[in-house]
Amino acid sequence: MLRLHPVIRRAPGQDPSLPSEVRAANQRRGARAVCRECALSLGHHLRRLTCDEAGHPVPCDGWYWDVSHTGSFVGGVAAPFPVGIAVERVSHHGQDAVRQAGEREEYELLGGFRWQNFARLLSAKLAVLRKAGRELDKLADCRLAAVPSGQGLVIHFQDRHHFVNQRFCSAHYASVCADLPFDAVLEWDWRDAPPDTRSARA
Numbered sequence: 001m002l003r004l005h006p007v008i009r010r011a012p013g014q015d016p017s018l019p020s021e022v023r024a025a026n027q028r029r030g031a032r033a034v035c036r037e038c039a040l041s042l043g044h045h046l047r048r049l050t051c052d053e054a055g056h057p058v059p060c061d062g063w064y065w066d067v068s069h070t071g072s073f074v075g076g077v078a079a080p081f082p083v084g085i086a087v088e089r090v091s092h093h094g095q096d097a098v099r100q101a102g103e104r105e106e107y108e109l110l111g112g113f114r115w116q117n118f119a120r121l122l123s124a125k126l127a128v129l130r131k132a133g134r135e136l137d138k139l140a141d142c143r144l145a146a147v148p149s150g151q152g153l154v155i156h157f158q159d160r161h162h163f164v165n166q167r168f169c170s171a172h173y174a175s176v177c178a179d180l181p182f183d184a185v186l187e188w189d190w191r192d193a194p195p196d197t198r199s200a201r202a
Contacts, residue, residue, distance in 0.1 A: 001185055002181060002183070003042060003187060004079055004083070004165075004176065004178055004184060004185070004186045006038065006076070006186075006188055006189065007038040007041075007077070007190075007195075008073055008074070008075045008167075008172075008174050008190040009030065009033075009073065009075075009190075009193060009194055010073060010191075010192050010193055010194045011026065011070065011072055011073055011074045011194070012030045012074075012194035013026030014027075014072070026197075027069035027070075027071070028067075030069065031067035031069045031076050032067060032076065033074075033076075034074055034076035035077065035078055036049075037076070037196075038076050038077050039063065039065070041189070044078065046060050046065060046078060054135070056133045063079065064078065064081060064082050066131070068085045068130075068174075069087065070087055072172065073170070073172055073174075074195065075087040077178075081179060082131050083131055083176065084126070084127040084130030084131030084132070084177045084178070085174065086122075086130060086175050087173070087174045088120075089119065090116050090172065091119070092115060093118065100140070101121055101125070101139070102118075102122075102144060106143065106144040109146075110144070116173075119173045120166065120175075123173040124153045124155055124164040125139055125157075126175070127176055127177040128142055128177045129142065129157070130177070131162070131178065132157065138157075141158070142156070142157045143156045145161055151167070152165050152166050153166065153175075163180075164176070165177075165186050167190060174188075
């Protein structure tokens with residue numbers, strides 16, 4: 001049976017006394033560690049995680065992968081098909097960011113504007129874009145089409161609908177987008193503990 005196993009962990013090395021560039025590097029290393037952890041849980045070893053000139057993840061041995069990180073959590077996912085992940089913290093943003101994330105009609109579909117709905121909508125759209133290998137300048141081309149459940153959203157992008165699986169925990173929304181068959185199993189692995197980053201150098 002086909003499984004999708006996104007892994008979310010506490011971001012390592014985020015002591016406020018550390019320089020911001022060090023904390024950012026620790027987030028990137030942690031995100032790659034959980035991506036490898038995801039692949040290993042599915043019986044696959046990702047030898048090297050590299051990106052192209054645009055910064056998009058390059059498939060490894062036919063496996064696709066993606067990572068995301070905030071100041072608090074890192075996320076990673078790997079699969080034998082295109083996949084995207086995005087983790088967003090529920091927090092206040094400027095009005096420009098609110099408008100870029102969604103139109104009034106989209107927020108109304110979610111029950112009205114709240115910062116939690118902002119994070120939910122933004123993370124869903126980012127997961128769709130990352131699966132498609134597109135940049136943030138295409139954010140406006142993503143539109144919320146339906147809210148079928150509390151565990152997912154339907155986003156319209158590039159003339160088709162994309163279902164985004166979501167999980168809310170510790171004031172964060174994690175979103176994963178992949179073209180899964182109906183009999184696939186989604187298993188979230190979210191733990192409030194940092195990953196083992198010793199094998200996440202590449």
